[in-house]
Amino acid sequence: MGLAPNSPTPLRNKNLCINSSVVSLSPQSFFILSCGRPSRLLFSTKPMSLTEPTTLLTDYALGALCLWLGWKLYALAASQRQTAVTLWAGAFFSTALASFVGGTFHGFTLILSSSILAGLWKVTVYLTGFSSFFLLSAVLMAGLTPPVRHWALALSMLKLVVYLAWMVTHDDFLFVVYDYGSAMILILIFQVWAFYKLQSSAAGWIVGGILLSFVGAAIQQSGFSLHQHFNHNDLFHIVQMVAFYLLYRGGLLLR
Numbered sequence: 001m002g003l004a005p006n007s008p009t010p011l012r013n014k015n016l017c018i019n020s021s022v023v024s025l026s027p028q029s030f031f032i033l034s035c036g037r038p039s040r041l042l043f044s045t046k047p048m049s050l051t052e053p054t055t056l057l058t059d060y061a062l063g064a065l066c067l068w069l070g071w072k073l074y075a076l077a078a079s080q081r082q083t084a085v086t087l088w089a090g091a092f093f094s095t096a097l098a099s100f101v102g103g104t105f106h107g108f109t110l111i112l113s114s115s116i117l118a119g120l121w122k123v124t125v126y127l128t129g130f131s132s133f134f135l136l137s138a139v140l141m142a143g144l145t146p147p148v149r150h151w152a153l154a155l156s157m158l159k160l161v162v163y164l165a166w167m168v169t170h171d172d173f174l175f176v177v178y179d180y181g182s183a184m185i186l187i188l189i190f191q192v193w194a195f196y197k198l199q200s201s202a203a204g205w206i207v208g209g210i211l212l213s214f215v216g217a218a219i220q221q222s223g224f225s226l227h228q229h230f231n232h233n234d235l236f237h238i239v240q241m242v243a244f245y246l247l248y249r250g251g252l253l254l255r
Contacts (some may be wrong), residue, residue: 039088051109054229055165058237059103065241066096069248076252085143088251091134095244098127099237104234125176132183133160135247139187139206142254143194159183184210203251213242244248 050056068093077085104112106121112120133156140152163179188210195203216239225231 001040035170049110050107052106052231052233055231055237056103056107058234059099059106062237062241062244063096063099063103066092066099066244067169069244072098073248083255084138084254085251087134087138087141088247088254091131091138092244092248092251094127094131098124098131103125121171122167124227125171125173126164128176129160129163129179130165132156132180136183136187138251138254139190139194142202143190143198143200181221183219184213202250202251202253202255205246205253207248209243209250215239216243 006054033229070089073085073089073092076082077089101120105117105124109117135161136157137153140149142158144152157177159182163175167175188207191200191203191210192205194200195207219239220232220236223232224235226235
């Protein structure tokens with residue numbers, strides 16, 4: 001139960017009489033009865049209901065998995081001093097946070113205010129941009145040598161900056177797809193090359209994870225649902241959990 005929009009808290013009402021009391025005037029709201037007359041709406045008593053409970057749970061499950069796998073990657077990177085693995089772990093942490101925020105957005109749409117929902121959406125799209133940046137930068141760090149590596153990483157950073165600046169004034173999810181999808185395609189091409197030219201042991205896992213991510217994205221965009229309480233977003237999250245496990249296995253081998 002939260003404060004109604006644009007309503008002051010009781011502490012801010014300087015004209016409140018000493019004998020004021022809270023009375024219920026309707027099933028949906030509480031009013032202050034100040035000096036015998038109703039004052040402004042203070043609290044909403046609408047029952048708390050989740051809009052997409054399965055989507056919230058699967059998003060949170062994906063977030064928990066990525067957080068755990070990201071921590072394992074970070075611990076490995078710290079022990080072996082592998083910058084590429086540290087960047088890979090950053091992608092998992094960014095994805096975990098995006099999943100938690102995105103799940104909250106889907107689950108509490110009827111409860112949170114429009115301004116909070118807009119903020120949650122912005123945070124989600126920004127974190128997704130950081131996730132693609134970390135993934136791309138990790139494979140560039142692992143597969144290239146200076147000075148080519150420095151230029152490639154600079155371009156990866158420029159891509160992130162342009163995306164973040166663009167999303168300040170845009171909300172369409174299509175732009176998220178463009179940014180994340182382009183990064184995945186670049187990583188896929190680079191890893192196929194690394195597999196054949198460098199015999200990279202990480203490449204097979206990473207290619208598998210990216211291809212499975214594409215399958216998940218196709219399901220998400222198709223709107224296919226297994227059940228009215230298990231929609232395309234829920235199935236996408238399950239597929240992504242498997243895809244991120246494959247990416248984790250590949251990240252363990254980045255050098």
